[in-house]
Amino acid sequence: MKLDSYEKVVGGVAVSQLRQLATELAGARVVHVNSTRDGGGVAEILRWLVPLMNDLGLHASWEVIEGHSDFFNVTKAFHNGLQGNPVVLTQKMLDVYQETVVANADRLRPVLEEADFVIIHDPQPAFLIGLCPERKGRWVWRCHIDVSRPYRKVWRYLKSSISQYDASIFSMPDFAQRVDHPQFIIAPSIDPLSEKNRELPPPEIEAMAKQFGLSQDLPVITQVSRFDRFKDPIGVIQSFNMLNRSVEAQLVLAGGGASDDPEGAMVLEEVQAAAQGNDHIFVLMLPSDAHRIINALQRSSTIVIQKSLQEGFGLTVTEAMWKSKPVIGGNVGGIRLQVHNYHTGFLVDSPEGAALRLRELLQHPEACMRMGSTAREFVRLNFLLTRHLREYLTLMLALRCGVESHLLAV
Ligand code: UDP
Numbered sequence: 357m358k359l360d361s362y363e364k365v366v367g368g369v370a371v372s373q374l375r376q377l378a379t380e381l382a383g384a385r386v387v388h389v390n391s392t393r394d395g396g397g398v399a400e401i402l403r404w405l406v407p408l409m410n411d412l413g414l415h416a417s418w419e420v421i422e423g424h425s426d427f428f429n430v431t432k433a434f435h436n437g438l439q440g441n442p443v444v445l446t447q448k449m450l451d452v453y454q455e456t457v458v459a460n461a462d463r464l465r466p467v468l469e470e471a472d473f474v475i476i477h478d479p480q481p482a483f484l485i486g487l488c489p490e491r492k493g494r495w496v497w498r499c500h501i502d503v504s505r506p507y508r509k510v511w512r513y514l515k516s517s518i519s520q521y522d523a524s525i526f527s528m529p530d531f532a533q534r535v536d537h538p539q540f541i542i543a544p545s546i547d548p549l550s551e552k553n554r555e556l557p558p559p560e561i562e563a564m565a566k567q568f569g570l571s572q573d574l575p576v577i578t579q580v581s582r583f584d585r586f587k588d589p590i591g592v593i594q595s596f597n598m599l600n601r602s603v604e605a606q607l608v609l610a611g612g613g614a615s616d617d618p619e620g621a622m623v624l625e626e627v628q629a630a631a632q633g634n635d636h637i638f639v640l641m642l643p644s645d646a647h648r649i650i651n652a653l654q655r656s657s658t659i660v661i662q663k664s665l666q667e668g669f670g671l672t673v674t675e676a677m678w679k680s681k682p683v684i685g686g687n688v689g690g691i692r693l694q695v696h697n698y699h700t701g702f703l704v705d706s707p708e709g710a711a712l713r714l715r716e717l718l719q720h721p722e723a724c725m726r727m728g729s730t731a732r733e734f735v736r737l738n739f740l741l742t743r744h745l746r747e748y749l750t751l752m753l754a755l756r757c758g759v760e761s762h763l764l765a766v
Contacts, residue, residue: 357404357549359411362742365548370742377749378412384472384752385493386416389464391431391480393420394644395614396582397544397671398477398500404547404741405748412745419464421481427456428618431480437510438479438501439586439666445509454483461487473752480616482517494755497524500544502666502689503531522755527669527690540751543693544669545744546678546735551647553678556655564652568638570606575658575718578608580650580672583623587611588663588686591707593630593637595663598711600636603718610640610653654679658724659717663710667691674739677701677731682724684713694739700731 363371386409390398402418409416423431430449437443461468461484468474468484472493476482478500485495497518503511503526515535518524523538532539546553562572570576577596581587589609596607609627613620624641631637642649654660660676661684669690673683677694683701685691695701702713717724 357407357547359408361549362740365736366740366742370746374412374742374745374749377746377753378414380753381749381756382413384414384756385470386414386473386475386752387419387467387471388416388475388477389419389421389468389481389484390477391421391423391428392614392616393418395612395617397669399614400546400552400671401544401744402477404550405745408741408745409748412749417467419467421457421460421464421484423456423460425618426452428480428616431616432618434479434510434514435501436586437507438499438503438514440502440505440507442507443510445513450513457481457483458487460484473755476521479514482514485517485520494522494752495520496751496755497521499524499526499531500668501531502668503533504666504689506533523751525751528693530689531668540747542744542747542751543690543739544671544674545739545741546671546674547741548678552651553675554651556648556652560648561652561656564649565656568608568640570608570638570656574636575603575605576608576656577605577659577661577714578610578653578657578676579661579663580610580654580675581662581664582614582617583611583620583627584617585619585623586664586666588665589623589627590630591665592661592663592710593627594707595661595710595714596637597634598707599714599718600634603715604636605658605714605718606636606638608638608640608653608657610638610642610650612642612644612646614644650675651679654681657681659684659714661710661714662686662691663704663707664688664691670694674735677728677739678735680728680732682717682727682731684710684717694734696734698727700727700734 406416406418430453433443468488469490474495477498525540525542579592631639660681662673664686667689673694685695687703687705704710
């Protein structure tokens with residue numbers, strides 16, 4: 357999608373402002389590195405961010421680090437540790453991690469060392485910096501994870517790499533860490549014109565609901581997530597079972613795997629076991645490119661739930677709000693930036709709390725409508741890609757000028 361196409365959503369002035377900022381960065385070589393092209397929020401963002409940076413005259417590219425399952429088992433342990441779980445890190449695991457990143461560095465070094473800006477997403481590729489001694493540009497570590505209370509052993513290990521970066525970016529102030537470089541706060545965003553978020557014809561939404569066997573006569577509550585314990589799918593089923601004692605509804609738990617997440621299959625089995633015997637619960641395992649189906653599922657929902665126990669941001673929340681749905685969200689991390697009690701949905705701390713709020717909303721359809729329309733406007737003002745791009749450009753300009761921007765830094 358070209359940048360000009362977004363004028364109809366965000367207005368001409370926002371697009372013109374981006375072009376103005378980008379003139380200063382014309383030709384700058386920007387390399388993003390993450391650990392998967394499919395699945396999860398980071399891939400979702402890079403899919404639009406890289407083409408739009410190119411459309412603005414920068415030379416942006418997207419590299420993915422490759423590894424075997426033992427590497428992704430270690431990086432999943434990092435992920436779990438950064439989100440606060442005590443995890444075991446053995447020397448053998450660290451060796452696997454470092455050897456894999458060394459192999460990736462051998463492949464990526466020429467492009468990384470020549471780049472003007474390198475944006476490393478999350479812990480998986482963080483170690484690359486120490487392996488690129490001839491680097492010319494500015495290196496930024498972009499953390500998408502809820503690191504409000506990291507498990508210290510994991511943080512201490514990763515910090516030795518992260519402290520080598522010129523700056524880091526977190527999604528909200530609660531995640532800032534003690535490091536000796538500027539830290540920037542940039543919230544993620546969605547692409548309103550992507551397959552995941554664009555308007556869909558109502559017959560397509562109805563056909564999708566029918567295809568999955570959803571009844572048109574009962575409300576639909578949906579959680580879209582990778583099958584990951586931090587997303588608390590079992591807690592969602594518990595809430596639904598409590599709700600179902602008094603209100604009849606349907607629950608959809610839709611998710612797929614991400615190639616850098618080795619725990620998905622195990623969690624999916626737990627979810628299927630918990631849902632067994634309840635024909636009002638639909639557990640849908642979707643392919644990683646099922647963007648239009650997810651779009652239709654979100655649009656066919658009465659309420660969207662995202663009952664995470666830790667959450668960097670929660671693009672699924674943004675996606676649902678953009679579709680004018682009230683969201684019941686776990687009272688954690690970036691969900692708090694988006695869900696505001698009585699305005700865009702409700703924050704909850706337990707399955708009981710979620711059940712209570714679900715019942716309340718289902719009994720008050722006018723409140724669902726009102727919160728849904730507030731939610732959409734809130735996303736339009738705060739969580740669309742043009743705001744996100746503007747903050748990236750501003751950050752790059754600040755770093756290029758060598759300004760440790762105290763206005764932007766925490
Ligand atoms: N997603 C998807 N298919 C799935 C599950 C999730 O396309 O089966 C998408 C979802 O729509 C959202 C992103 O992956 O765009 C998940 O981002 P989020 O920030 O909610 O969570 P993360 O997976 O990054 O922890």
